[in-house]
Amino acid sequence: MEDAMANLKLLDDEEEVIHEVAGEESFIFQFCLVGRYLTDSVVYFPSLRNTMADLWHPIGGICITEAGEKRYLFQFFNVIDFDRVKIGTPWFFNNHLLILQTIPEGVNPSTIDLKFTEFWLQVHDLPPGSMNESMAKQFGNFCGEYLEHRNTMESR
Known part of the structure; x- marks a missing residue:
């Protein structure tokens, strides 16, 4: 059986090659902010999601998801909403500071250091x-x- 496995070859028509399209960029996090609340207490996510959506009342809508331990991903669908929230910092929820950062291209949101905000x-x-x-x-x-x-x- 080892001899059969050693001689195993893929035919040319069986090989699949993944080609990257030149000039095509990834905009998966184009209008996204990653954030966390400056608190050790538990943040009730459904309440957070509803409160921030009502507070920001975005024109194009918003999708707020949990992005790991005490991290949240805020995805906007309109550049005006994205800029308004980004410029309007600092934001609070239940008297806890929300630290928001933009996500650079090619960076995993879970690796972004959420320690600083503007005042x-x-x-x-x-x-x-x-x-x-x-x-x-x-x-x-x-x-x-x-x-x-x-x-x-x-x-x-």
């Missing part, structure tokens, strides 16, 4: 004229990583 800082009672871009960068870098500065006095 706006509002600083009060500074001396007049002392809040400028340089001071904003110093405050931002002291607390984490500086992203943007918006002076409400300048916009008035």
